[in-house]
Amino acid sequence: MPDHKTTRFQERWFALANPSIGRTVLLLDASDASTSVAAGMLRFATDVVKKFHSVLDTQTYFLGNSTPYPVDDFLQKSGDWHRANAGRLALIGPVLEAVGVGSNVEFLILAAGRIFDCDDWPPEARLSQRTTIIGFGETPRVPIGFGKQIPCDLDRVRECIDQRVASVAIMGDGCFPFFWSNPDYRWERNRLLADKANDFSVSLGLSIPPGSKVEAVVTLSNGEQTNRPLEPTDPYDQSDWTPLPDVEARIVRECVANAKYTCPFCKETHDSRTLICRSKQQGSLLGHSVLPALEGFKGGGFILFDIRKTIVKFRLHNCLHLRCPPKSVAIARHGTANADVWNLSESNQHWEKNGERWKQFTQVGDNVHAIVL
Amino acid sequence: MRLSCDHTGYPWIEFDQLAVSLLPVTKYQFEAFLSEPGGLSNNWYEQLLAINPRCRWRDFEDGSREELFITGILPAEAIQFANWLGEGYDLPTSADWKQIDENFRRLKGAVPRDEAFQRIGLTTTAERLVTRLLKVSRIRSWHGLSLMRNGIMEWVHSGSRFGCHGVPRPTFWPVTHNPRVDPPQFPLKPDRRAKQCGFRLVRRTNSNSEDS
Numbered sequence: 001m002p003d004h005k006t007t008r009f010q011e012r013w014f015a016l017a018n019p020s021i022g023r024t025v026l027l028l029d030a031s032d033a034s035t036s037v038a039a040g041m042l043r044f045a046t047d048v049v050k051k052f053h054s055v056l057d058t059q060t061y062f063l064g065n066s067t068p069y070p071v072d073d074f075l076q077k078s079g080d081w082h083r084a085n086a087g088r089l090a091l092i093g094p095v096l097e098a099v100g101v102g103s104n105v106e107f108l109i110l111a112a113g114r115i116f117d118c119d120d121w122p123p124e125a126r127l128s129q130r131t132t133i134i135g136f137g138e139t140p141r142v143p144i145g146f147g148k149q150i151p152c153d154l155d156r157v158r159e160c161i162d163q164r165v166a167s168v169a170i171m172g173d174g175c176f177p178f179f180w181s182n183p184d185y186r187w188e189r190n191r192l193l194a195d196k197a198n199d200f201s202v203s204l205g206l207s208i209p210p211g212s213k214v215e216a217v218v219t220l221s222n223g224e225q226t227n228r229p230l231e232p233t234d235p236y237d238q239s240d241w242t243p244l245p246d247v248e249a250r251i252v253r254e255c256v257a258n259a260k261y262t263c264p265f266c267k268e269t270h271d272s273r274t275l276i277c278r279s280k281q282q283g284s285l286l287g288h289s290v291l292p293a294l295e296g297f298k299g300g301g302f303i304l305f306d307i308r309k310t311i312v313k314f315r316l317h318n319c320l321h322l323r324c325p326p327k328s329v330a331i332a333r334h335g336t337a338n339a340d341v342w343n344l345s346e347s348n349q350h351w352e353k354n355g356e357r358w359k360q361f362t363q364v365g366d367n368v369h370a371i372v373l
Numbered sequence: 374m375r376l377s378c379d380h381t382g383y384p385w386i387e388f389d390q391l392a393v394s395l396l397p398v399t400k401y402q403f404e405a406f407l408s409e410p411g412g413l414s415n416n417w418y419e420q421l422l423a424i425n426p427r428c429r430w431r432d433f434e435d436g437s438r439e440e441l442f443i444t445g446i447l448p449a450e451a452i453q454f455a456n457w458l459g460e461g462y463d464l465p466t467s468a469d470w471k472q473i474d475e476n477f478r479r480l481k482g483a484v485p486r487d488e489a490f491q492r493i494g495l496t497t498t499a500e501r502l503v504t505r506l507l508k509v510s511r512i513r514s515w516h517g518l519s520l521m522r523n524g525i526m527e528w529v530h531s532g533s534r535f536g537c538h539g540v541p542r543p544t545f546w547p548v549t550h551n552p553r554v555d556p557p558q559f560p561l562k563p564d565r566r567a568k569q570c571g572f573r574l575v576r577r578t579n580s581n582s583e584d585s
Contacts, residue, residue: 031414031415032414032415032417033415033416064407065410084410086410086411087409087410087411087412088407088408088414089404089407089408089418090415091407093404113415114415116404116422116427117404119429120429120430121431
């Protein structure tokens with residue numbers, strides 16, 4: 001199959017893992033310094049657990065203790081846990097040993113005084129940047145610049161710890177996608193964007209100009225943005241082909257060969273663009289689909305046919321973009337049976353919509369033809 | 374002579390019937406004890422750090438090495454730590470201390486580098502602390518590493534009392550004490566916390582050793 005390797009643009013495949021934003025580990029101070037403020041601290045911790053359960057780590061800890069306590073039991077058992085940990089020195093080290101110094105978690109510490117070992121950890125652990133501290137009673141005493149100290153205020157807590165992924169935008173100068181695996185993404189203003197998804201992972205095929213850098217910009221619910229690299233990967237495999245019944249296979253073969261076919265219902269000749277027979281003889285106002293195997297895919301975008309001597313197979317192309325070698329990408333218009341065709345310009349500098357009408361049964365690969373439904 | 378480590382992950386050395394911690398007890402070891410519920414905690418530790426601050430084990434300098442060790446501690450508190458560490462741990466007697474000093478002095482051969490300490494299962498903290506101490510203080514001998522000299526004053530049993538042996542660096546705590554010949558120093562106010570007073574522990578493999 002010809003590809004863009006002969007042009008200045010290249011086809012490249014990338015993958016983005018679901019951006020795992022650090023969950024927040026709740027840490028409580030049960031040292032003797034916290035005794036007089038323990039009740040207020042536990043009340044506030046309870047509010048935090050109720051309000052931010054979804055972004056909290058499944059385990060909570062007490063300073064000085066590596067034992068995890070399940071956050072799901074916090075509301076019922078936090079008083080007992082606090083009593084069992086009362087008098088422990090306020091150290092973060094044992095907790096770090098339990099969760100891993102390099103782990104991708106944030107810390108919310110409810111503290112009453114000094115935390116003694118904050119500066120034991122190397123700068124590369126980024127502990128300071130990952131920590132939010134709320135003081136009870138005495139002002140928390142940590143090294144200057146360590147962590148972010150906030151007042152005892154749930155709104156401020158939300159700003160600091162509610163870091164769900166709000167959107168992911170994948171972009172690169174001059175890049176044009178011809179496939180992506182996650183239907184929650186859409187092509188919008190020269191970027192591949194997903195903003196309402198549970199899973200932001202995606203494999204994508206891109207036509208990219210030399211030297212272009214592709215990256216994903218992850219925006220968190222608190223507005224913070226981080227850049228994530230995309231990993232080069234193998235072409236995405238969609239191998240779920242289904243055999244087409246013989247009658248329909250014959251129609252597909254005729255359409256590919258002659259751009260028309262003999263209708264099995266009215267016995268007339270239809271243009272390959274007409275996949276519904278509305279002959280009055282059939283007595284149906286809606287008409288009959290000549291490819292009933294594809295009925296469930298209406299409005300779903302491109303259908304691909306793999307046409308062999310003895311069998312025709314089909315599958316849905318799970319993306320509104322479809323590569324049409326050597327230098328085109330078709331974009332299905334969502335919910336319609338039409339598509340726009342974009343071409344790489346003559347100068348190979350950019351992509352442009354060429355105004356051509358999409359031709360059903362366009363060849364898009366060896367023995368592979370496509371229609372849009 | 375055999376190297377091993379205690380359950381805080383710090384190195385010990387065994388001489389005949391007496392095992393001894395290679396270094397005076399560090400703050401980081403003691404913090405493991407303080408992390409147990411119900412005992413000494415923040416307020417108590419704050420008092421000690423006001424006397425001798427805590428330095429970072431990761432990148433301390435030679436000039437602050439005395440801050441690695443727990444000092445300002447009272448003998449009874451040191452014994453609490455020993456009991457927590459396990460059965461058979463105790464402060465040395467004055468005679469033990471002198472014998473240990475001599476044993477370290479007689480110990481020939483170069484101090485092992487990182488690999489030997491890794492093999493005995495030191496914690497990251499202990500391993501980093503020992504190797505950094507060797508480096509920043511340019512220590513070559515076992516006796517130098519033990520800090521029996523140029524360390525801190527260390528609590529010892531002396532009959533029914535507690536005294537101290539040791540020769541700290543003058544920059545930390547100047548003394549005119551020669552442990553080879555002098556009896557232990559006895560503090561004027563035994564209940565008062567003293568910046569220079571820390572401890573190391575011993576564990577006996579027989580119980581015949583007595584103060585001389």
